[in-house]
Amino acid sequence: xxxxxxxxxxxxxxxxxxxxxxxxxxxxxxxxxxxxxxxxxxxxxxxxxxxxxxxxxxxxxxxxxxxxxxxxxxxxxxxxxxxxxxxxxxxxxxxxxxxxxxxxxxxxxxxxxxxxxxxxxxxxxxxxxxxxxxxxxxxxxxxxxxxxxxxxxxxxxxxxxxxxxxxxxxxxxxxxxxxxxxxxxxxxxxxxxxxxxxxxxxxxxxxxxxxx
Amino acid sequence: xxxxxxxxxxxxxxxxxxxxxxxxxxxxxxxxxxxxxxxxxxxxxxxxxxxxxxxxxxxxxxxxxxxxxxxxxxxxxxxxxxxxxxxxxxxxxxxxxxxxxxxxxxxxxxxxxxxxxxxxxxxxxxxxxxxxxxxxxxxxxxxxxxxxxxxxxxxxxxxxxxxxxxxxxxxxxxxxxxxxxxxxxxxxxxxxxxxxxxxxxxxxxxxxxxxx
DNA sequence: ACCTGAACACCGTTCAAGT
DNA sequence: ACCTGAACACCGTTCAAGT
Numbered sequence: 001x002x003x004x005x006x007x008x009x010x011x012x013x014x015x016x017x018x019x020x021x022x023x024x025x026x027x028x029x030x031x032x033x034x035x036x037x038x039x040x041x042x043x044x045x046x047x048x049x050x051x052x053x054x055x056x057x058x059x060x061x062x063x064x065x066x067x068x069x070x071x072x073x074x075x076x077x078x079x080x081x082x083x084x085x086x087x088x089x090x091x092x093x094x095x096x097x098x099x100x101x102x103x104x105x106x107x108x109x110x111x112x113x114x115x116x117x118x119x120x121x122x123x124x125x126x127x128x129x130x131x132x133x134x135x136x137x138x139x140x141x142x143x144x145x146x147x148x149x150x151x152x153x154x155x156x157x158x159x160x161x162x163x164x165x166x167x168x169x170x171x172x173x174x175x176x177x178x179x180x181x182x183x184x185x186x187x188x189x190x191x192x193x194x195x196x197x198x199x200x201x202x203x204x205x206x207x208x209x210x211x212x
Numbered sequence: 213x214x215x216x217x218x219x220x221x222x223x224x225x226x227x228x229x230x231x232x233x234x235x236x237x238x239x240x241x242x243x244x245x246x247x248x249x250x251x252x253x254x255x256x257x258x259x260x261x262x263x264x265x266x267x268x269x270x271x272x273x274x275x276x277x278x279x280x281x282x283x284x285x286x287x288x289x290x291x292x293x294x295x296x297x298x299x300x301x302x303x304x305x306x307x308x309x310x311x312x313x314x315x316x317x318x319x320x321x322x323x324x325x326x327x328x329x330x331x332x333x334x335x336x337x338x339x340x341x342x343x344x345x346x347x348x349x350x351x352x353x354x355x356x357x358x359x360x361x362x363x364x365x366x367x368x369x370x371x372x373x374x375x376x377x378x379x380x381x382x383x384x385x386x387x388x389x390x391x392x393x394x395x396x397x398x399x400x401x402x403x404x405x406x407x408x409x410x411x412x413x414x415x416x417x418x419x420x421x422x423x424x
Numbered sequence: 425a426c427c428t429g430a431a432c433a434c435c436g437t438t439c440a441a442g443t
Numbered sequence: 444a445c446c447t448g449a450a451c452a453c454c455g456t457t458c459a460a461g462t
Contacts (some may be wrong), residue, residue: 039428124387128387129394141348164319247447
């Protein structure tokens with residue numbers, strides 16, 4: 001068989017994408033690989049270590065955009081790429097909740113982001129905080145927004161919204177159709193990202209104005 | 213004993229805050245309440261239903277700021293309050309990952325946010341997308357940023373950053389001290405929030421300019 | 425040396441029996 | 444009617460035995 005850690009991590013990631021985080025059990029993964037459950041523990045000390053390896057494999061799919069052109073466009077391309085990889089690996093973001101993954105693979109995108117921000121004129125502290133904001137938004141979106149809404153989801157959510165007390169929650173009821181649309185999809189992601197980029201550009205302009 | 217659903221949900225939330233999401237098991241919660249495990253199923257059909265009720269109790273702690281003053285300040289106060297409640301209930305945000313909670317309690321803050329945004333001059337669609345951005349940021353932050361870093365966390369993270377390949381990840385290594393500081397804390401949260409608010413203000417000004 | 429079945433201490437939930 | 448112990452079908456991981 002000649003299995004490697006990477007092959008096992010890939011199989012874990014595939015299972016995760018296919019059936020969700022609850023389906024990824026050591027027994028299940030082992031049986032899909034055609035090995036005994038305990039054989040996995042020869043490659044990874046614990047399940048968490050295996051999950052980190054799977055998250056790392058997903059992170060390596062992020063392709064770093066070329067380092068030319070205006071900072072805003074480059075940053076937008078990079079974050080959109082992060083978003084798309086997360087979308088390709090639903091559940092991948094859950095693997096990174098609460099514990100930071102400091103593997104070289106996972107930090108490639110961070111390195112590229114910091115490079116863009118420092119090049120744009122942000123200080124080290126500003127670049128660090130800005131990356132954290134962008135990271136939080138991209139990963140948070142992938143955790144809280146389902147991949148896409150089916151027509152059934154949509155009508156179900158709308159029905160539940162209509163059942164809400166209109167006297168207590170008038171704005172929710174009023175905006176329900178738009179709010180449901182805003183719950184998923186790349187368009188929603190990009191709208192939010194562009195607001196953040198507007199804020200960053202505004203700050204950079206103010207900063208340049210002061211320095212002149 | 214005379215237990216109510218709310219009392220059980222509160223006990224679940226307290227256990228969650230005290231020992232984390234893994235510690236909240238039906239057996240454990242029942243034994244803390246001094247009842248048999250299966251008695252819980254007389255109040256909630258499934259564990260998920262109980263988790264939703266616990267998340268709802270946390271959401272009810274969010275106090276809605278008074279509806280006067282400039283929109284930006286009001287919105288900032290509201291989101292900061294959401295952040296603080298999430299901070300008081302670590303694990304609370306995990307309860308809402310992937311499945312939207314449409315209870316009246318959880319939607320009180322949404323209603324207040326939409327009210328502020330519509331009052332500021334955003335369209336319904338803009339208000340819906342903007343609230344989604346703010347929600348994603350506040351909840352994402354609480355999932356990905358630990359409550360606070362201990363000195364031990366800090367030195368551990370810095371040591372791991374120094375061990376990274378400086379030729380592949382030069383910017384990460386260079387910015388490591390600032391990046392570690394940016395990984396937790398209310399200050400980090402507020403810096404990101406203010407960038408978003410800058411972006412929103414900028415958009416509103418542009419919109420008003422066009423209408424004139 | 426490498427692999428793995430059995431076993432341990434857990435889960436959420438069903439079912440049937442207790443009061 | 445309300446409560447709940449036993450049981451079922453699972454977990455991650457330890458341990459000891461197999462090759």
